[in-house]
Amino acid sequence: xxxxxxxxxxxxxxxxxxxxxxxxxxxxxxxxxxxxxxxxxxxxxxxxxxxxxxxxxxxxxxxxxxxxxxxxxxxxxxxxxxxxxxxxxxxxxxxxxxxxxxxxxxxxxxxxxxxxxxxxxxxxxxxxxxxxxxxxxxxxxxxxxxxxxxxxxxxxxxxxxxxxxxxxxxxxxxxxxxxxxxxxxxxxxxxxxxxxxxxxxxxxxxxxxxxxxxxxxxxxxxxxxxxxxxxxxxxxxxxxxxxxxxxxxxxxxxxxxxxxxxxxxxxxxxxxxxxxx
Amino acid sequence: xxxxxxxxxxxxxxxxxxxxxxxxxxxxxxxxxxxxxxxxxxxxxxxxxxxxxxxxxxxxxxxxxxxxxxxxxxxxxxxxxxxxxxxxxxxxxxxxxxxxxxxxxxxxxxxxxxxxxxxxxxxxxxxxxxxxxxxxxxxxxxxxxxxxxxxxxxxxxxxxxxxxxxxxxxxxxxxxxxxxxxxxxxxxxxxxxxxxxxxxxxxxxxxxxxxxxxxxxxxxxxxxxxxxxxxxxxxxxxxxxxxxxxxxxxxxxxxxxxxxxxxxxxxxxxxxxxxxxxxxxxxxxxxxxxxxxxxxxxxxxxxxxxxxxxxxxxxxxxxxxxx
Numbered sequence: 001x002x003x004x005x006x007x008x009x010x011x012x013x014x015x016x017x018x019x020x021x022x023x024x025x026x027x028x029x030x031x032x033x034x035x036x037x038x039x040x041x042x043x044x045x046x047x048x049x050x051x052x053x054x055x056x057x058x059x060x061x062x063x064x065x066x067x068x069x070x071x072x073x074x075x076x077x078x079x080x081x082x083x084x085x086x087x088x089x090x091x092x093x094x095x096x097x098x099x100x101x102x103x104x105x106x107x108x109x110x111x112x113x114x115x116x117x118x119x120x121x122x123x124x125x126x127x128x129x130x131x132x133x134x135x136x137x138x139x140x141x142x143x144x145x146x147x148x149x150x151x152x153x154x155x156x157x158x159x160x161x162x163x164x165x166x167x168x169x170x171x172x173x174x175x176x177x178x179x180x181x182x183x184x185x186x187x188x189x190x191x192x193x194x195x196x197x198x199x200x201x202x203x204x205x206x207x208x209x210x211x212x213x214x215x216x217x218x219x220x221x222x223x224x225x226x227x228x229x230x231x232x233x234x235x236x237x238x239x240x241x242x243x244x245x246x247x248x249x250x251x252x253x254x255x256x257x258x259x260x261x262x263x264x265x266x267x268x269x270x271x272x273x274x275x276x277x
Numbered sequence: 278x279x280x281x282x283x284x285x286x287x288x289x290x291x292x293x294x295x296x297x298x299x300x301x302x303x304x305x306x307x308x309x310x311x312x313x314x315x316x317x318x319x320x321x322x323x324x325x326x327x328x329x330x331x332x333x334x335x336x337x338x339x340x341x342x343x344x345x346x347x348x349x350x351x352x353x354x355x356x357x358x359x360x361x362x363x364x365x366x367x368x369x370x371x372x373x374x375x376x377x378x379x380x381x382x383x384x385x386x387x388x389x390x391x392x393x394x395x396x397x398x399x400x401x402x403x404x405x406x407x408x409x410x411x412x413x414x415x416x417x418x419x420x421x422x423x424x425x426x427x428x429x430x431x432x433x434x435x436x437x438x439x440x441x442x443x444x445x446x447x448x449x450x451x452x453x454x455x456x457x458x459x460x461x462x463x464x465x466x467x468x469x470x471x472x473x474x475x476x477x478x479x480x481x482x483x484x485x486x487x488x489x490x491x492x493x494x495x496x497x498x499x500x501x502x503x504x505x506x507x508x509x510x511x512x513x514x515x516x517x518x519x520x521x522x523x524x525x526x527x528x529x530x531x532x533x534x535x536x537x538x539x540x541x542x543x544x545x546x547x548x549x550x551x552x553x554x555x556x557x558x559x560x561x562x563x564x565x566x567x568x569x570x571x572x573x574x575x576x577x578x579x580x581x582x583x584x585x586x587x588x589x590x591x592x593x594x595x596x597x598x599x600x
Contacts (some may be wrong), residue, residue: 016411017574018547028415029513096537101380101390127530131392136349136380145350145460148377151524163464168373168525169477169533170288171468175348178460186513187531188524208518239422241389246418250409253556257563257573264591266562266580271598274560274577275540276481277506 001062001159001179002117003048004233005086006108006134007041008126009070009077016127020028025246028128037077040123045081046210047153048121050195053085055204061197062118063087068113071102082221083213089226090091090115098231099128105137106236112142117180119162124149124184135184145177151188154196238272279365279404281306281314283384284356285330286374287347289321292329295318295370295477297437299430300333302368304438308366309399311385315339317359319352327447335439339450346463347374353381354453360386364425366404371429372477379427389421395434412530412553432477433536433557469523476509476526481539481560484511484528485521488544488565488584492521497544498585502592505599510557511535513545529554544584547572564588 011019011030037045045066052062053173064086071093078089092107112120125132132148139146147164154163156176166173167186177183188194192205205218213221231238260266271277281303286293296316303314313336318327323340330338355596360382367382369375371393376481383390394406395416405420406428432592483503489495495516503510511528512521528535530550536557543564545551548571555561558576563576564584573579580587 013412014549016414017552019411028411043360070509072539079375082551102384102387105384128411129529130408130412131390132376133380133390133392134385137384137390139457140353140381143455143457145348145457146381148349149373165448166373167531168377168466169525170373171345171466171523171525173466174464176462176464181460188518191518241387241421242391242419243381243445244417244419245405247410248416248418250413250416250431253561253575253577257576257579259568259579261581263580263587263594264581266578267594267598269578270539270560270562274539276560277595277598 001052001061002116002252003052003064003119003121004067004112004115005041005044005048005064005081005115006067006120006122007045007078007081008038009068009074010128011033013039014038021247021249025248028247038123038126040125040185040187042081042210043187044121044123044185045084045086047185047189047195049085049211050200050206051153051155051197053200055200055206061199065090065115065117065269067092067108069099069107070096072228078222078226080213081220082224083217084211085217086222091226091228092231092234093228094231098240100240100242101131101133101137102241103238104134105141107231107234108134108138109138109141110234110236113137116237119179120182122184124186133183135182139182142182144181146182146184147175148184150183150185152194153183153189155198159198238277278312279306279310279366279402280312280363281366282360282364283314283316283335284367284369284375284378285316285318285321285326286370286372287318287322291327292318294437295372295432296330297333298432298435299368299370300438300452301435302428302430304334305397306366306399306404310402310404312365317341317356319343319355320347321345331445331447333438333439335445337446337448339448341450341452343444343452346466348461348463349378349381350457350461351377351454354455355384355450356382357385358451358453360425366428368428368430370432372432375429379429383427386425386427387423388425388427389423391419391421391426391428393429393431395431412549413556431534433480433534469525473503474507474509476511476528477533477535479509481506481508482511482528482537483508483533483541483543484513484545485543486513486545487515487518487519489516489521495521498588502588505592505595513551514548541577542572543588545572546570547574552579566574
């Protein structure tokens with residue numbers, strides 16, 4: 001099937017506690033932090049590649065196209081996903097300040113209209129804005145079914161439907177959606193047996209996590225095509241629906257960490273000092 | 278004057294208690310702007326849930342009966358139609374239900390979507406919201422540029438609304454549907470019932486990490502402490518990924534955000550993604566062999582010990598203290 005995977009570039013999520021806010025509070029700065037693909041989007045790339053391959057034979061079954069928004073140097077992050085095995089990319093040039101979930105969803109809709117994929121597969125949220133909204137908004141705009149928080153995906157009915165296990169806060173909710181559809185993935189979508197496409201043998205075990213690019217993959221990625229478009233040329237309403245007048249760092253937790261050596265000391269402090277027992 | 282529509286979450290044919298966090302936001306905005314708030318009870322069992330929802334001071338409670346298991350495509354057209362009835366804010370609690378449904382409603386209405394807020398302030402007729410970003414490392418203040426704002430509420434940051442006395446009028450609304458719903462089939466919901474308090478609402482949470490080493494040890498080592506404390510049990514991603522406990526116990530960026538009075542992290546190193554789900558807790562205790570573990574950045578008390586000795590001893594001593 002043809003799969004479109006939107007991938008956002010974010011500052012290193014494992015160092016998110018090092019982001020800063022400008023003196024006037026008008027912006028968040030991540031100077032000194034490395035750019036990475038949003039982890040949930042990277043998992044979506046992995047899931048898309050698994051859906052679109054016969055793994056033991058290393059055969060491709062369909063095209064996987066990655067889409068990103070941002071400055072022209074975002075192509076470097078896109079190349080990482082092309083090196084994993086995605087086939088080509090589309091970069092929508094835009095300034096971060098021009099984007100919110102609504103504008104991104106509208107822009108993605110225009111790309112879906114042009115590309116006609118069977119599936120849009122993306123992370124459940126970008127770990128900078130943490131909104132968890134663009135996929136759902138895109139599905140509504142397209143009139144497509146969706147499955148969010150996906151932890152497993154299986155193709156059914158000769159590739160016409162997907163059965164998706166959603167990791168919800170009361171357990172696992174399973175939906176069957178008719179393609180074309182939008183699926184947003186959670187982190188367990190990269191478990192060894194999370195994706196089943198009916199072609200890769202069921203006993204094939206993937207590694208846990210997103211695949212690493214091979215040296216060959218990295219070389220090939222340099223030649224793969226990345227189309228560049230301008231946000232303003234997509235013919236969509238680019239009006240922002242939200243405004244962020246101020247950012248701030250959360251107040252530091254009061255007090256400091258008190259180390260104790262014995263259970264008696266801990267229980268005593270919780271009972272008499274913190275008064276939570 | 279801003280009128281607010283609360284979209285209730287239903288569970289097992291009744292009102293899910295987490296809805297009351299969104300009701301608290303609705304009351305704040307309605308009172309601050311001189312408006313009113315209504316509650317939409319939508320799903321299977323909407324009438325029974327409406328009887329419960331009617332106790333919290335809403336101007337009215339609307340019901341829309343939709344049989345079968347939940348999926349957003351079946352709900353968003355009706356929520357959007359109701360929302361057009363003069364509301365300035367549509368809100369729900371940011372559970373996986375609210376996070377799934379509300380952005381579809383926002384897109385349908387061309388309205389600003391504002392996710393997972395930790396607070397709101399009303400200044401004259403204007404409402405602004407504060408939301409955690411970057412795994413809780415930045416708070417952003419945000420306002421809507423559209424007449425209608427669709428807002429989900431982080432449950433751990435809003436008190437549950439209390440009963441207001443009296444009952445709201447209950448009205449049925451018609452169900453609207455479109456083609457998207459026919460492309461989805463609800464297959465199943467597998468839930469594990471627990472006698473313990475709900476993780477998102479408990480005043481004490483005891484979470485275990487990979488250092489527990491097995492699902493069996495969660496049962497034999499951790500659970501006695503959980504129960505001695507009357508706590509809910511949580512887990513780190515590593516413990517869930519290793520298969521020790523199901524995913525609905527996970528605390529963090531994936532999983533639940535909790536802010537109990539007491540959070541005890543047992544054998545959890547404290548990755549940023551875990552801290553994002555618990556650092557709003559009032560008192561944080563870490564039990565870990567490694568005193569360099571990053572959980573120390575947020576812990577108030579840190580017991581440096583082997584958990585397999587410390588946890589059973591603590592269970593006994595907590596029982597003694599609690600009498």
